[in-house]
Amino acid sequence: MLTHSVSITDKVLFDAYLKSSPYGSSDLNFTNLFMWRHLYKLKYEVIEDLLWISGVYYDKPFLLPPLFKDSGALTTLPASLEVLKGHFDKVNHPFMIKFLPAEVVGLFESIAPQLFRFQRDRDNDDYIYLSKDLMELKGRKLHSKKNHLNFFRKHMEFDYVSLTKELMGDCLALTQRLKGGNYSDLELDLLQNEEFAIKEALQHMDQLQIVGSTIWVDGQLEAFTFGERLxxxxxxxxxxxxxxxxxxxxxxINQQFCIHHCEDVIYVNREEDMGFDYLRKAKESYNPIKMLEKYDVFLNI
Structure with missing residues (x-):
């Protein structure tokens, strides 16, 4: 819908906007945009001093919340919307902004009263945890997690190794091995795209400032994870x-990552569940301290 494809060379440009924008959500992060750019057909363009990103979500075109270098640039929101609405009209789809954090809804309403309609999007809320909770697994609510961890430590000989680019082949081999199972067509498509996204991220992990952890059992990689400071x-x-x-x-793997990489942060954002029951159950079971709520945004005109 917009002009420019997202590439690794855009990180400097995006970071200049991201550091000034108040969203704090997993969606508005350059690594995520870079990793998933093919799946969501992401494009970007600067319009009226706002950096807009477009994509396609379940066959529906959308925009991400606008990024800005100066909060005063948001006053140009109505003017840029005139341009953007024309793009949606051309493809015969209603205008939509996805993943707007709840904390910013009031700001949008104050800039353009009566212009927007907001619809809750529970499936894409970010799960936020205390890093201390994930490291220590203390308390009744995390008791079962601690039991599983203790079982693993008691019965398995394992090695922890920090993730490096040189381990990319092992990570991709494990990813392929784990794709076997009874998945829906949608889940299988996401898994295939995830494999490509993992490869893209690990190939550029130094530029993306990614850190990660791996666990090896009997000389074979059996778990890995990676993230970055949001x-x-x-x-x-x-x-x-x-x-x-x-x-x-x-x-x-969850605990080891937090012990090695999260000691100097308060929170860990483990992203959304996308509406999948098994993911929601797993993420809720870790007792999030809060949810970062998100909304879809539509025009009232």
Whole structure:
């Protein structure tokens, strides 16, 4: 819909806008945009001093919330919307902004009263945890997680190794091995795209400032995860893969990543569940301290 494709060379440009924008959500992060640019057909353009990103979500075109270098640029929001609405009209789809954090809804309403309609999007809320909780697994609500972890530590000989680009081949081999299972067509498509996204991220992990962890059992990679600093106080986890047949392995890789990479942050953002029941159950079971609520935004005209 917009003009420019997203590439690794755009990181400097995007970061200049991202550091000034108040969203703090997993969607508005350059690594995520870069990793998933093919799946969502992401494009971008600067219009009226705002950086807009367009994509396609379940066959529906959308925009991400506008990024800006100066908050005063948001006053140009109505003017840029005139241009953008024309793009939606050409493809015969209603105008839509996705993933607007709840904290910014009031700002949009104050800039353009009565212009927008907001619709809650629970499936794409970010799960936010205390890093201390994920490291220590204390308390009744996390008791079962601690039991699984203790079982793993007692019964498995394992090695922890920090993730490097040189381990990309092992990570991709594990990702392929874990694709076997009874998945819906949608889930299988996401898994195939995830494999490509993982490869893209690990190939450029130095430029993207990604950090990660791996766990090896009997000399074979069985779990890996990676993320990056989202804000000064929050670590964002992009990917977590583990052999579910090994009891306690998911709890182990989660804890090891937090111990090695999250000691200097308060929160860990583990992204959304996309409406999948198994993901929602897993993410809720870790007792998030809060949810970053998001909205879809439509025009009233």
């Amino acid at each position: 804000t000064e106080d929050t670590m964002l986890v992009h990917i977590e893969k583990a052999n579910a047949e090994i009891r306690g392995l998911y709890q182990a």
